[in-house]
Amino acid sequence: MPFYIGLLHYPVYNRSGEVIVSAITNLDLHDLARLARTYGAERFYVINPLVDQQDLVKKIRGHWVGGHGATYNKHRSEAMSLLSVVSTLEEAIAEIGEKEGSVPILIATDARSDRGETVPYPFVREIMTSRRAAIILFGTAWGMAEELIRDADYLLEPIIGVSEYNHLSVRTAAAITLDRLFSQN
Protein backbone atom coordinates (compact mmCIF):
# COMPACT_ATOMS: atom_id res chain seq x y z
CA MET A 1 0.00 0.00 0.00
CA PRO A 2 1.10 3.58 -0.52
CA PHE A 3 2.24 5.31 2.64
CA TYR A 4 3.20 8.81 3.68
CA ILE A 5 5.09 10.21 6.63
CA GLY A 6 4.42 13.43 8.50
CA LEU A 7 6.65 15.45 10.83
CA LEU A 8 4.43 17.47 13.13
CA HIS A 9 5.47 20.85 14.58
CA TYR A 10 2.00 21.74 15.86
CA PRO A 11 0.19 20.83 18.06
CA VAL A 12 3.05 19.42 20.15
CA TYR A 13 4.04 19.74 23.81
CA ASN A 14 6.98 21.60 25.30
CA ARG A 15 8.76 20.22 28.36
CA SER A 16 6.17 21.80 30.66
CA GLY A 17 3.28 20.09 28.85
CA GLU A 18 2.04 23.25 27.12
CA VAL A 19 0.94 23.07 23.48
CA ILE A 20 3.36 24.93 21.23
CA VAL A 21 4.57 25.28 17.64
CA SER A 22 8.08 23.81 17.49
CA ALA A 23 10.84 25.20 15.28
CA ILE A 24 12.17 23.49 12.17
CA THR A 25 15.39 21.48 12.65
CA ASN A 26 17.37 21.32 9.41
CA LEU A 27 18.76 17.83 10.03
CA ASP A 28 15.25 16.46 10.68
CA LEU A 29 14.30 17.45 7.15
CA HIS A 30 17.34 15.74 5.64
CA ASP A 31 17.17 12.61 7.77
CA LEU A 32 13.45 12.02 7.29
CA ALA A 33 13.58 12.78 3.56
CA ARG A 34 16.38 10.21 3.19
CA LEU A 35 14.39 7.69 5.24
CA ALA A 36 11.27 8.37 3.14
CA ARG A 37 13.25 7.65 -0.02
CA THR A 38 14.92 4.56 1.47
CA TYR A 39 11.69 2.94 2.67
CA GLY A 40 9.50 3.99 -0.25
CA ALA A 41 7.20 6.68 1.22
CA GLU A 42 5.12 8.53 -1.37
CA ARG A 43 5.73 11.87 0.28
CA PHE A 44 7.17 13.41 3.44
CA TYR A 45 4.94 16.12 4.88
CA VAL A 46 6.52 18.78 7.07
CA ILE A 47 3.61 20.18 9.08
CA ASN A 48 4.08 23.67 10.50
CA PRO A 49 1.50 26.51 10.58
CA LEU A 50 4.05 29.38 10.77
CA VAL A 51 4.70 31.05 7.44
CA ASP A 52 8.31 32.01 8.24
CA GLN A 53 9.05 28.42 9.22
CA GLN A 54 7.40 27.18 6.03
CA ASP A 55 9.52 29.63 4.03
CA LEU A 56 12.66 28.26 5.70
CA VAL A 57 11.71 24.69 4.73
CA LYS A 58 10.94 25.75 1.17
CA LYS A 59 14.29 27.51 0.93
CA ILE A 60 16.15 24.41 2.16
CA ARG A 61 14.16 22.17 -0.18
CA GLY A 62 14.77 24.54 -3.08
CA HIS A 63 18.52 24.49 -2.52
CA TRP A 64 18.68 20.71 -2.69
CA VAL A 65 16.06 20.08 -5.35
CA GLY A 66 16.59 22.95 -7.78
CA GLY A 67 19.61 24.89 -6.57
CA HIS A 68 23.31 24.24 -6.16
CA GLY A 69 22.60 21.26 -3.88
CA ALA A 70 20.97 19.35 -6.73
CA THR A 71 24.18 19.24 -8.75
CA TYR A 72 26.33 18.80 -5.61
CA ASN A 73 24.47 15.68 -4.41
CA LYS A 74 21.85 14.05 -6.60
CA HIS A 75 20.98 11.42 -3.95
CA ARG A 76 20.05 14.19 -1.54
CA SER A 77 18.06 15.90 -4.27
CA GLU A 78 16.11 12.71 -4.89
CA ALA A 79 15.26 12.45 -1.19
CA MET A 80 14.43 16.12 -0.67
CA SER A 81 12.08 16.13 -3.66
CA LEU A 82 9.70 13.97 -1.56
CA LEU A 83 9.38 16.81 0.98
CA SER A 84 6.22 18.89 1.00
CA VAL A 85 5.29 21.72 3.41
CA VAL A 86 1.75 22.07 4.72
CA SER A 87 0.15 24.20 7.45
CA THR A 88 -1.91 21.49 9.09
CA LEU A 89 -2.34 17.75 9.28
CA GLU A 90 -5.80 18.23 7.74
CA GLU A 91 -4.19 19.75 4.67
CA ALA A 92 -1.90 16.73 4.28
CA ILE A 93 -4.82 14.34 4.74
CA ALA A 94 -6.92 16.19 2.16
CA GLU A 95 -4.06 16.11 -0.35
CA ILE A 96 -3.54 12.37 0.18
CA GLY A 97 -7.30 11.76 -0.05
CA GLU A 98 -7.43 13.53 -3.38
CA LYS A 99 -4.51 11.55 -4.77
CA GLU A 100 -5.48 8.15 -3.36
CA GLY A 101 -9.27 8.38 -3.61
CA SER A 102 -9.92 7.92 0.14
CA VAL A 103 -8.65 9.36 3.41
CA PRO A 104 -5.51 7.64 4.68
CA ILE A 105 -5.30 5.50 7.82
CA LEU A 106 -3.80 7.74 10.49
CA ILE A 107 -1.03 6.10 12.54
CA ALA A 108 0.38 8.08 15.46
CA THR A 109 3.67 7.40 17.27
CA ASP A 110 4.76 8.39 20.76
CA ALA A 111 7.63 7.56 23.10
CA ARG A 112 5.42 7.41 26.19
CA SER A 113 3.43 4.35 27.12
CA ASP A 114 0.60 6.20 28.91
CA ARG A 115 -0.80 8.07 25.92
CA GLY A 116 -3.51 5.57 25.00
CA GLU A 117 -4.00 2.02 23.80
CA THR A 118 -1.18 1.01 21.47
CA VAL A 119 -0.80 -1.55 18.70
CA PRO A 120 2.36 -3.63 18.12
CA TYR A 121 4.58 -3.31 15.06
CA PRO A 122 3.55 -6.64 13.44
CA PHE A 123 -0.09 -5.47 13.58
CA VAL A 124 0.71 -2.29 11.64
CA ARG A 125 2.91 -4.24 9.23
CA GLU A 126 -0.16 -6.37 8.50
CA ILE A 127 -2.36 -3.28 7.97
CA MET A 128 0.23 -2.00 5.53
CA THR A 129 -0.49 -4.90 3.20
CA SER A 130 -4.05 -3.59 2.65
CA ARG A 131 -4.81 -1.31 -0.30
CA ARG A 132 -5.73 1.81 1.64
CA ALA A 133 -3.07 4.50 2.01
CA ALA A 134 -1.66 5.39 5.42
CA ILE A 135 0.17 8.29 6.99
CA ILE A 136 2.60 7.71 9.84
CA LEU A 137 2.97 10.73 12.09
CA PHE A 138 6.03 11.72 14.11
CA GLY A 139 5.86 14.49 16.70
CA THR A 140 8.69 16.93 17.42
CA ALA A 141 9.55 18.53 20.81
CA TRP A 142 7.94 16.59 23.70
CA GLY A 143 5.52 14.71 21.45
CA MET A 144 2.22 15.31 19.70
CA ALA A 145 -0.84 16.65 21.50
CA GLU A 146 -3.31 14.26 23.06
CA GLU A 147 -6.27 15.17 20.83
CA LEU A 148 -4.24 14.21 17.81
CA ILE A 149 -3.50 10.79 19.24
CA ARG A 150 -7.21 10.39 20.04
CA ASP A 151 -8.10 11.25 16.44
CA ALA A 152 -5.62 8.75 15.00
CA ASP A 153 -6.80 5.32 13.90
CA TYR A 154 -3.89 3.62 15.67
CA LEU A 155 -1.12 4.52 18.10
CA LEU A 156 2.08 2.51 17.60
CA GLU A 157 3.73 1.05 20.70
CA PRO A 158 6.76 3.02 21.93
CA ILE A 159 10.24 1.91 20.91
CA ILE A 160 11.81 0.02 23.79
CA GLY A 161 15.45 -0.98 23.59
CA VAL A 162 16.70 -3.06 26.50
CA SER A 163 15.56 -0.95 29.45
CA GLU A 164 12.88 1.55 30.39
CA TYR A 165 14.95 4.36 28.85
CA ASN A 166 13.28 5.58 25.66
CA HIS A 167 14.38 9.11 24.96
CA LEU A 168 15.40 8.97 21.32
CA SER A 169 15.49 11.84 18.85
CA VAL A 170 12.62 12.00 16.38
CA ARG A 171 15.17 11.28 13.63
CA THR A 172 16.36 7.99 15.09
CA ALA A 173 12.88 6.98 16.30
CA ALA A 174 11.50 7.49 12.78
CA ALA A 175 14.38 5.41 11.38
CA ILE A 176 13.62 2.50 13.70
CA THR A 177 9.87 2.75 13.10
CA LEU A 178 10.18 2.70 9.31
CA ASP A 179 12.72 -0.13 9.40
CA ARG A 180 10.45 -2.22 11.64
CA LEU A 181 7.45 -1.58 9.39
CA PHE A 182 8.92 -1.73 5.91
CA SER A 183 12.27 -3.49 5.93
CA GLN A 184 12.28 -6.60 3.78
CA ASN A 185 14.95 -8.17 5.98
Next chain:
Amino acid sequence: MPFYIGLLHYPVYNRSGEVIVSAITNLDLHDLARLARTYGAERFYVINPLVDQQDLVKKIRGHWVGGHGATYNKHRSEAMSLLSVVSTLEEAIAEIGEKEGSVPILIATDARSDRGETVPYPFVREIMTSRRAAIILFGTAWGMAEELIRDADYLLEPIIGVSEYNHLSVRTAAAITLDRLFSQN
Protein backbone atom coordinates in the same frame (compact mmCIF):
# COMPACT_ATOMS: atom_id res chain seq x y z
CA MET B 1 27.81 -9.69 25.98
CA PRO B 2 29.06 -6.18 26.62
CA PHE B 3 29.22 -4.02 23.54
CA TYR B 4 30.55 -0.59 22.63
CA ILE B 5 29.88 1.77 19.76
CA GLY B 6 32.34 4.03 17.99
CA LEU B 7 31.78 7.05 15.77
CA LEU B 8 34.78 7.43 13.51
CA HIS B 9 35.97 10.82 12.19
CA TYR B 10 39.31 9.53 10.89
CA PRO B 11 40.24 7.78 8.66
CA VAL B 12 37.13 8.44 6.55
CA TYR B 13 36.58 9.43 2.92
CA ASN B 14 35.34 12.70 1.53
CA ARG B 15 33.13 12.77 -1.56
CA SER B 16 36.18 12.58 -3.82
CA GLY B 17 37.46 9.43 -2.13
CA GLU B 18 40.31 11.16 -0.29
CA VAL B 19 41.04 10.23 3.32
CA ILE B 20 40.16 13.11 5.67
CA VAL B 21 39.37 13.95 9.28
CA SER B 22 35.68 14.86 9.42
CA ALA B 23 34.25 17.53 11.72
CA ILE B 24 32.14 16.84 14.79
CA THR B 25 28.37 17.16 14.29
CA ASN B 26 26.65 18.10 17.54
CA LEU B 27 23.46 16.15 16.81
CA ASP B 28 25.46 12.99 16.06
CA LEU B 29 26.79 13.08 19.62
CA HIS B 30 23.30 13.47 21.10
CA ASP B 31 21.61 10.93 18.86
CA LEU B 32 24.24 8.23 19.28
CA ALA B 33 24.54 8.77 23.04
CA ARG B 34 20.76 8.36 23.35
CA LEU B 35 20.89 5.23 21.19
CA ALA B 36 23.78 3.84 23.27
CA ARG B 37 21.72 4.34 26.43
CA THR B 38 18.56 2.90 24.84
CA TYR B 39 20.20 -0.28 23.56
CA GLY B 40 22.55 -0.86 26.48
CA ALA B 41 26.01 -0.01 25.08
CA GLU B 42 28.77 0.15 27.71
CA ARG B 43 30.29 3.24 26.17
CA PHE B 44 30.06 5.45 23.09
CA TYR B 45 33.49 6.36 21.71
CA VAL B 46 33.83 9.51 19.64
CA ILE B 47 37.02 8.98 17.65
CA ASN B 48 38.74 12.11 16.36
CA PRO B 49 42.49 12.88 16.34
CA LEU B 50 42.16 16.69 16.28
CA VAL B 51 42.59 18.30 19.69
CA ASP B 52 40.27 21.26 18.96
CA GLN B 53 37.55 18.84 17.87
CA GLN B 54 38.11 16.75 21.00
CA ASP B 55 37.83 19.89 23.10
CA LEU B 56 34.51 20.73 21.43
CA VAL B 57 33.16 17.27 22.25
CA LYS B 58 34.36 17.53 25.86
CA LYS B 59 32.70 20.94 26.19
CA ILE B 60 29.38 19.60 24.89
CA ARG B 61 29.62 16.52 27.11
CA GLY B 62 30.51 18.68 30.12
CA HIS B 63 27.47 20.90 29.61
CA TRP B 64 25.09 17.94 29.64
CA VAL B 65 26.80 15.79 32.23
CA GLY B 66 28.05 18.31 34.77
CA GLY B 67 26.79 21.71 33.69
CA HIS B 68 23.44 23.42 33.28
CA GLY B 69 22.25 20.69 30.89
CA ALA B 70 22.40 18.07 33.65
CA THR B 71 19.74 19.81 35.71
CA TYR B 72 17.78 20.85 32.60
CA ASN B 73 17.43 17.30 31.26
CA LYS B 74 18.55 14.33 33.35
CA HIS B 75 17.70 11.82 30.61
CA ARG B 76 20.14 13.57 28.29
CA SER B 77 22.73 13.65 31.04
CA GLU B 78 22.39 9.90 31.53
CA ALA B 79 22.94 9.34 27.80
CA MET B 80 25.81 11.81 27.39
CA SER B 81 27.69 10.31 30.34
CA LEU B 82 28.32 7.23 28.13
CA LEU B 83 30.29 9.41 25.70
CA SER B 84 34.07 9.21 25.71
CA VAL B 85 36.52 11.00 23.40
CA VAL B 86 39.59 9.22 22.04
CA SER B 87 42.17 10.09 19.36
CA THR B 88 42.25 6.75 17.59
CA LEU B 89 40.37 3.49 17.27
CA GLU B 90 43.42 1.76 18.77
CA GLU B 91 42.99 3.83 21.92
CA ALA B 92 39.35 2.74 22.24
CA ILE B 93 40.28 -0.90 21.64
CA ALA B 94 43.04 -0.75 24.27
CA GLU B 95 40.68 0.79 26.81
CA ILE B 96 38.03 -1.88 26.16
CA GLY B 97 40.68 -4.61 26.32
CA GLU B 98 41.80 -3.38 29.69
CA LYS B 99 38.27 -3.29 31.05
CA GLU B 100 37.05 -6.56 29.53
CA GLY B 101 40.22 -8.62 29.71
CA SER B 102 40.51 -9.25 25.96
CA VAL B 103 40.40 -7.23 22.76
CA PRO B 104 36.86 -6.69 21.48
CA ILE B 105 35.44 -8.16 18.27
CA LEU B 106 35.58 -5.36 15.70
CA ILE B 107 32.41 -4.97 13.63
CA ALA B 108 32.48 -2.43 10.81
CA THR B 109 29.45 -0.97 9.03
CA ASP B 110 29.21 0.62 5.59
CA ALA B 111 26.46 1.74 3.25
CA ARG B 112 28.16 0.42 0.14
CA SER B 113 27.97 -3.19 -0.94
CA ASP B 114 31.35 -3.32 -2.71
CA ARG B 115 33.55 -2.78 0.33
CA GLY B 116 34.24 -6.41 1.16
CA GLU B 117 32.51 -9.61 2.19
CA THR B 118 29.60 -8.83 4.51
CA VAL B 119 27.74 -10.76 7.19
CA PRO B 120 23.96 -10.57 7.74
CA TYR B 121 22.33 -9.09 10.86
CA PRO B 122 21.17 -12.44 12.34
CA PHE B 123 24.77 -13.67 12.20
CA VAL B 124 26.02 -10.71 14.26
CA ARG B 125 23.05 -11.05 16.63
CA GLU B 126 24.24 -14.60 17.24
CA ILE B 127 27.84 -13.45 17.85
CA MET B 128 26.50 -10.99 20.40
CA THR B 129 25.34 -13.84 22.58
CA SER B 130 28.97 -14.89 23.16
CA ARG B 131 30.89 -13.62 26.17
CA ARG B 132 33.52 -11.61 24.32
CA ALA B 133 33.00 -7.85 24.08
CA ALA B 134 32.43 -6.16 20.71
CA ILE B 135 32.68 -2.69 19.27
CA ILE B 136 30.41 -1.60 16.42
CA LEU B 137 31.94 1.12 14.28
CA PHE B 138 30.09 3.81 12.34
CA GLY B 139 31.91 6.05 9.87
CA THR B 140 31.08 9.70 9.26
CA ALA B 141 31.40 11.61 5.95
CA TRP B 142 31.56 9.20 2.96
CA GLY B 143 32.37 6.17 5.11
CA MET B 144 35.37 4.64 6.84
CA ALA B 145 38.64 3.95 5.04
CA GLU B 146 39.23 0.61 3.36
CA GLU B 147 42.12 -0.50 5.59
CA LEU B 148 39.87 -0.18 8.60
CA ILE B 149 37.26 -2.44 7.05
CA ARG B 150 40.01 -4.93 6.20
CA ASP B 151 41.21 -4.90 9.81
CA ALA B 152 37.71 -5.48 11.19
CA ASP B 153 36.60 -8.98 12.17
CA TYR B 154 33.27 -8.55 10.37
CA LEU B 155 31.61 -6.10 8.01
CA LEU B 156 27.84 -5.82 8.49
CA GLU B 157 25.67 -5.91 5.36
CA PRO B 158 24.44 -2.47 4.24
CA ILE B 159 20.96 -1.31 5.26
CA ILE B 160 18.62 -1.79 2.35
CA GLY B 161 15.10 -0.44 2.56
CA VAL B 162 12.89 -1.26 -0.41
CA SER B 163 15.09 -0.16 -3.29
CA GLU B 164 18.74 0.30 -4.19
CA TYR B 165 18.73 3.73 -2.51
CA ASN B 166 20.77 3.61 0.69
CA HIS B 167 21.98 7.08 1.54
CA LEU B 168 21.01 7.43 5.19
CA SER B 169 22.62 9.70 7.75
CA VAL B 170 25.01 8.04 10.20
CA ARG B 171 22.48 8.88 12.95
CA THR B 172 19.60 7.00 11.37
CA ALA B 173 21.80 4.16 10.09
CA ALA B 174 23.17 3.63 13.61
CA ALA B 175 19.61 3.61 14.97
CA ILE B 176 18.51 0.91 12.53
CA THR B 177 21.67 -1.16 13.10
CA LEU B 178 21.34 -1.14 16.89
CA ASP B 179 17.63 -1.90 16.73
CA ARG B 180 18.22 -4.84 14.39
CA LEU B 181 21.00 -6.20 16.61
CA PHE B 182 19.69 -5.57 20.11
CA SER B 183 15.94 -4.98 20.08
CA GLN B 184 14.07 -7.55 22.10
CA ASN B 185 10.99 -7.12 19.90
